[in-house]
Amino acid sequence: MTIATNAEPATPPAPRPRSAGQPTAADLLAAAVGAVPGGAARPGQQQMVHAIEQSVDSGEHLLVQAGTGTGKSLAYLTPALLVDGPVVVSTATLALQSQLVDHDLPRLADAIEPVLRRRPTFAVLKGRHHYLCLARLDNSAEEEPEDALFDAPGSGGTKWLGEAGRLGKQIQRLREWAMKTVTGDRDELDPGVEDQAWRQVSMPARECVGANRCPYGADCFAEASRARAREADIVVTNHSLLAVDMLAGRHIVPPHKLLVVDEAHELVDRVSSAAQAELTPTRSTGPPGGPARWCRPRWARRWPRRATPSPWAWPRRRPGGSRPVSRRP
Numbered sequence: 375m376t377i378a379t380n381a382e383p384a385t386p387p388a389p390r391p392r393s394a395g396q397p398t399a400a401d402l403l404a405a406a407v408g409a410v411p412g413g414a415a416r417p418g419q420q421q422m423v424h425a426i427e428q429s430v431d432s433g434e435h436l437l438v439q440a441g442t443g444t445g446k447s448l449a450y451l452t453p454a455l456l457v458d459g460p461v462v463v464s465t466a467t468l469a470l471q472s473q474l475v476d477h478d479l480p481r482l483a484d485a486i487e488p489v490l491r492r493r494p495t496f497a498v499l500k501g502r503h504h505y506l507c508l509a510r511l512d513n514s515a516e517e518e519p520e521d522a523l524f525d526a527p528g529s530g531g532t533k534w535l536g537e538a539g540r541l542g543k544q545i546q547r548l549r550e551w552a553m554k555t556v557t558g559d560r561d562e563l564d565p566g567v568e569d570q571a572w573r574q575v576s577m578p579a580r581e582c583v584g585a586n587r588c589p590y591g592a593d594c595f596a597e598a599s600r601a602r603a604r605e606a607d608i609v610v611t612n613h614s615l616l617a618v619d620m621l622a623g624r625h626i627v628p629p630h631k632l633l634v635v636d637e638a639h640e641l642v643d644r645v646s647s648a649a650q651a652e653l654t655p656t657r658s659t660g661p662p663g664g665p666a667r668w669c670r671p672r673w674a675r676r677w678p679r680r681a682t683p684s685p686w687a688w689p690r691r692r693p694g695g696s697r698p699v700s701r702r703p
């Protein structure tokens with residue numbers, strides 16, 4: 375079913391009746407729009423809310439095509455919050471994922487809490503390689519030669535040292551960040567680091583031994599994000615993770631009652647890329663230890679490797695202290 379909301383209907387749809395005291399999606403939309411600066415009723419947005427409500431009730435799939443300026447996010451989030459069970463929202467880009475979790479959903483929660491009479495919860499879910507891997511970080515520190523960061527052997531070492539210094543400094547910063555971050559989410563690292571540096575401290579899903587076998591399993595950032603997702607009303611993920619989850623049967627995306635695929639025109643490409651990546655053999659990340667070995671911190675030697683409990687357990691701040699990052703104004 376395709377709904378073209380570019381063409382505005384003559385009259386807004388009648389709100390769907392609800393049991394006494396229970397808000398309708400139209401009520402939630404009105405509260406949400408009322409909290410947006412310059413917020414005003416948009417018939418196309420209202421029509422989209424109504425169509426989603428009907429689709430939730432009937433269990434039928436719905437395809438919505440809505441133009442720029444419709445206010446699509448609020449149009450699918452408001453009926454989603456009335457679904458009795460978890461909802462998964464999938465976006466094409468990490469930028470939209472961050473926009474929803476760091477900007478739209480907190481504001482929406484503030485606006486509708488009095489109407490809904492509870493505060494909806496939400497969580498972000500990304501691929502494992504987006505999260506800092508403590509085992510990888512520990513492992514890279516173990517393999518670093520002493521003081522190699524500043525030792526450039528031979529006369530031709532200047533270029534090499536420059537490269538090592540650049541990456542080494544980034545990895546050093548990653549180590550410091552690892553002591554402070556709550557989520558371990560790469561997108562919260564500001565300024566960011568190059569992919570080459572990030573690879574030294576992250577773990578592709580196919581190389582991960584799993585939380586049960588990893589000495590850092592109890593403190594794993596990726597596992598923590600999945601645990602938060604299992605508790606949330608709305609889980610915001612991306613098409614690539616959704617595809618990998620589906621293709622490889624990884625059960626990362628929690629069971630849900632409703633799936634909203636935003637930016638659905640990107641879905642085919644993202645699923646194809648994810649399928650391709652699943653078939654690509656693991657890429658070598660360079661010599662053992664990689665650039666991380668050039669910046670072994672002194673504190674890394676204070677704790678025995680594979681120590682239990684891990685040295686990462688105590689400095690971690692509790693959720694709630696993380697700094698939101700908004701990618702769109």
Ligand SMILES: Nc1ncnc2c1ncn2[C@@H]1O[C@H](COP(=O)(O)OP(=O)(O)OP(=O)(O)O)[C@@H](O)[C@H]1O
Nearest residue numbers: 407410412413414415416442443444445446447448
């Ligand atoms: N009814 C409304 N009145 C005023 N502003 C609104 C309304 N609904 C949403 N907005 C605001 O419009 C902006 C765009 O919303 P959203 O990203 O959901 O829309 P969109 O349909 O995806 O549009 P675009 O394609 O332009 O991004 C957001 O800042 C949102 O808060």
